[in-house]
Amino acid sequence: MIHSAWLIPVLPLLSFLIVILFLRNKPKLGSLVANCFSLITFILATLVLVGRLQGDSLLREWNWLEVGSTTITLGFEINALNSLMLFIVSFVSFLVNVYSLEYMEGDDRKSIFFAYLGLFTFAMLALVISPNLLQTYIFWELVGLGSFLLIGFYFYKDSARAAAKKAFIMTRIGDVGLLIGILLLFTQVGSFEYDEIFAAVRNGELIGSVITASAILIFIGAVGKSGQFPLHTWLPDAMEGPTPVSALIHAATMVAAGVYLVAATYPLFEVSQIALTTVAVVGCFTAIFAASIGLFQKDIKRVLAYSTVSQLGFMMLALGTSGYVAGVFHLTTHAFFKALLFLAAGSVIHAVHTQDIEEMGGLNKRMKITSLVFLIGTLAISGFPLFSGFFSKEEILISAWTSGNEIMFFIALFTAFLTSLYMFRVYFLVFTGETSEASSHAKESGSAILVPMLILAVFAVFSGFINTHWFGTYLSDFLLEDAQITVKETHAPTWILYAATIVSLAGIFTSYLLFGKNKTKFGESSFSKSPVYSIVYNKYYIDEIYDAIVVKPTRLFAAGLKFIEWFCVGGIMKTISGCIQFVGWIGSRLQSGKIQTYGTIAVFIFALFILVYGVTNGGLLK
Amino acid sequence: MTHSFILLALILTPLLGVIALQFIPKDNYTLGKNVGVLFSGIPFLFSIYIIFDYFQDGGLTGYSITKKWITFGNLSESPGHTQTLYKVGFDLGLNGFSLLLVFLTALLCMLSAYASIKQVNYAWRLYFSLFLILETAMLGVFSAQDIFLFFLFFEVTLITMFILVGKWGYEERAKAAYRFLVYNALGSLIMFSVFVYIFVNTGTSNIGTLTELIALNGRLAPEGMGFSDETRSVLFLLLLLAFAVKFPIVPFHTWLINVHAQALPAIVMLHAGILIKMGAYGLIIFGLGFFPDQAQNYSFLIAILGLVNLIYGAMLAMIEDEIKKVLAYSTVSHMGIVLLGIAALNEFGIQGAMFQVISHGLIAAIMFYLVGKLYERSETTVLRQLGGVAKDMPILSGFLLAGGMASLGLPGMSGFISEAMAFVGLFEKEPVITVIAVLGIIIAAVYVLRAVLAITFGKGDIMKERKWKDLSFTEALPAIILLSAILFIGILPNVFAETLRPAIELILKGIGG
DSSP states (O other): OGGGTTHHHHHHHHHHHHHHHHOTTOHHHHHHHHHHHHHHHHHHHHHHHHHHHHSOOEEEEEEEEEETTEEEEEEEEEOHHHHHHHHHHHHHHHHHHHHHHHHTTTOTTHHHHHHHHHHHHHHHHHHHTOOBHHHHHHHHHHHHHHHHHHHTSSTTSHHHHHHHHHHHHHHHHHHHHHHHHHHHHHHHHSOOBHHHHHHHHHTTOSOHHHHHHHHHHHHHHHHHHTTOTTSTTHHHHGGGSOHHHHHIIIIISGGGHHHHHHHHTHHHHHTOHHHHHHHHHHHHHHHHHHHHHHHHOOBHHHHHHHHHHHHHHHHHHHHHTTOHHHHHHHHHHHHHHHHHHHHHHHHHHHHHSOOBGGGOOOHHHHOHHHHHHHHHHHHHHTTOTTSHHHHHHHHHHHHHHHTTOHHHHHHHHHHHHHHHHHHHHHHHHHHSSSOOTTTTTOOOOOHHHHHHHHHHHHHHHHGGGGSBTTTBOHHHHHHHHHOSOOOOOOOOOTHHHHHHHHHHHHHHHHHIIIIIISOOOTTTSGGGGSHHHHHHHTGGGHHHHHIIIIIHHHHHHHHHHHHHIIIIIHHHHHHHHHHHHHHHHHTHHHHTTOTHHHHHHHHHHHHHHHHHHHHTTTGGGO | OOOHHHHHHHHHHHHHHHHHHHTSOTTOHHHHHHHHHHHHHHHHHHHHHHHHHHHHHOOOGGGOEEEEEEEEEOSSOOTTOSOOEEEEEEEEOOOHHHHHHHHHHHHHHHHHHHHHTTTOOSOHHHHHHHHHHHHHHHHHHHHBOBHHHHHHHHHHHHHHHHHHHHHSSSTTHHHHHHHHHHHHHHHHHHHHHHHHHHHHHHSBOBHHHHIIIIIIHHHHSOTTSSOOHHHHHHHHHHHHHHHHHHTTOTTSOHHHHHHHHHSOHHHHHHIIIIITHHHHHHIIIIIIHHOHHHHHHTHHHHHHHHHHHHHHHHHHHHHOOBHHHHHHHHHHHHHHHHHHHHHHOSHHHHHHHHHHHHHHHHHHHHHHHHHHHHHHHHSOOBGGGOOOHHHHOHHHHHHHHHHHHHHTTOTTSHHHHHHHHHHHHHHTTOHHHHHHHHHHHHHHHHHHHHHHHHHHSSOOGGGSSSOOOOOOHHHHHHHHHHHHHHHHHHHOTHHHHHHHHHHHHHHHHHHTO
């Protein structure tokens, strides 16, 4: 089975092509076809994961482009890390496909939506099985295309247009870093292949500064895709896309690609303490920074978006503190519970037609199942004991502590508190208390929406058990089997477990006091007048700062060039044409001012030149 | 087996169309345009034949034609010359690079002629006659194996293009045509001077012979033979200047902006797609071919020029508020990549430059084809006045978006291959310039998305008055063909890379790599 793993990305591509070419105007059939392909893809990916669990890694490559003596290959690779990713991506993708059957009902561009989902899934799966950096970059950009198309799906909305554009450009800033990193590595190693690059690192063929530089450049790419500070601003805006898209792309898969990339190129990071520290610091800062913004947002999807940014920061922190397994583990559990939270939020939005959590309330009476699964997701992300997030977050905290950086550890611990605080804020405001006006007509969604959520809920609860110190570190054993990294044996103090549990419960309790019991609404309270609130609510004015220090100066520079174009270049132009006109005026008898004569003259002069020089045997020019 | 007549037929059949057009009554436009489009398409069939033949037995020498054309001299034996006869040959032939350019020319001419049908409202006979002469001349430029024959064809493109721009198009077309002529004629003058100088001092005008004589013998020959280093530097710089106009290299680009904005979109397809490529072709074949050492010496200058083109064009494309001007500056920016690739002077760089020449030809053609189709409906190309086109015209918008993605170098499409190769090639030589150039792809994303989304996305107030018809299948066909070609190169680049390899090896042999 594992040998036909290349089929996994090909199937969604076929789905995209078939639907966009032939079923554009047949929403029913189009969505069904897409779902079938999605299901088969998921089954194949599961079989490949099972195959990898029992067997070995695999690498197959074909020549793609020959330049001089260099041969660039394309191919696929199945190893522990990416077989897991294949499963996660195809699984969430399939559930989102099913969910969208009902969620996108009535949209006359439903087929297009499913086609784009196929395109995205294709790129994401192909990215994951890429065995070399160039191929990774190719699909890295193509997932960006899928994301762009889906964010801008409601193209007639100006906000969607702006968000799609922003997402593409902000991530491309990161991509440029990645591309330069690839160029640097290629110049040094002479190959794009992961294996050869890692071998060069192992054998000491690369000097330290090159490794550090290329690792940091690759990380810049990850920062863009994974919405890390300072390139995070596109991700909350990306919520303009339909909610299933937010669940798939902007929670579970594409935004995790940055984390995946760092994990996949981990042998580079590992040998450079500077690179590791950079990753850890950026991740740690992003985690608390985004969590603080998430606390004050009113739009349910934006809270979740900032939460995603924050959780991705956690994963980066783990990778940056040598917690390779912890990072990938959290990536896995987060994919399940965050996709669940988004889908549940979508179910709510579908029912109440608003995204403002302060307008909602009391939905647990009208939407029992949605309410339940949202609670499960919230418990999981808050690290409530025995839920999946509990185990993976604990691993991250252990990793931060054992790396010796106590400041980052305590920041992470405080962020864990904030996480349960802001997530339960959403839960309490939306689902508990009295039924608000917006919620009064809400109805529970249908089964196509509920079933995927229930399946994800099961994973959100239990997926943590794949890696525990009580039952067995299956994930860890699996990943480290063929990851080309060195593992440090660490002994974590047990108090970290208690600390994590306490902050999680403290956050929930605080949240209950503030939002469960008292229904504090920031928008209505006097707190909303304070400068702290407005700074945080306005996302620390990062967008405005970028506008002032990047966008406006660039425009000004361009306007300056335009000025040069008009006055200097245009001036030269006028001078030249003025001279020509003058000559033309002198020779106007000869040329009679008509342009057609020009040709005749050109040929004439041409013949004359040859004749003269021929006869004089070139003597004139000697 | 020799098929030399095929190349000749490929070049000359459009001229038969010119004759045929003269016999069609003036009021029978339907027949006239059909004849025009038909004859413009025949070279395409020939070019396909040559390509298939090439892939079967791999040779292009069978297509060469060598005919004595003008000979004179032999008046005296002069020292320093091995040849006493001055020969100007009617020499035609192909290499991998020119084959692809001939193919591109034939393809774009066919599509452009097809696109012209709705855009030419008067003097159709003159239009199609000039169009077909232009086609012959362009095909001639890429297959000429003699510098004077090259020059002759080059001049014919200039004159026909001048009238095509000046007579049909938008309001300020006459001014644009005049500027086009002034700049290009000056470029031609410089080129012609260089050619004459070379001819007089070597006695031959055959490109292949000259490449051997100047490039290889220049280094290998004993003292006193061939040109001195100073002379070759001057000649190289003059050639660079001559082709800088056509290229266009900033600051010689303003004529291009005017032509893009004022000529008929169908003509701009040819202009951006092929005509300016003659600058890149000339620089590679003559500049690198004849003067490899000088190209080496001035590679830093070329890299800087390329960088300026790339950034300057992208910056101005970012603030223009008219789609045709955005695309014009985008052309300037894209040609910067060609210069960067040339500056690298290694396999990756040269191959990247050649790919970019082909790739940009396709991308510019699809974009201007679509802009033409859009203008037929909207009667405006100002970005502010457009918007929401995707609502009524999802197919046109889809193609526009795809073309835009190709333009910003999305992987899977041709532009990515050329950009990536040029960057890889240049990085080992000029890492700093490469890094700045790579940053340029961010600006490319900004200006492409700004322009394309301004047209396709949004509320679409402009569309409220009447419903716009989306592209019909026949209207979409040229876009389908062009997009397929763009994707083909992007997905299977090796097919073209193999075709280009011998030509690249020949150039690098001169460089002594």
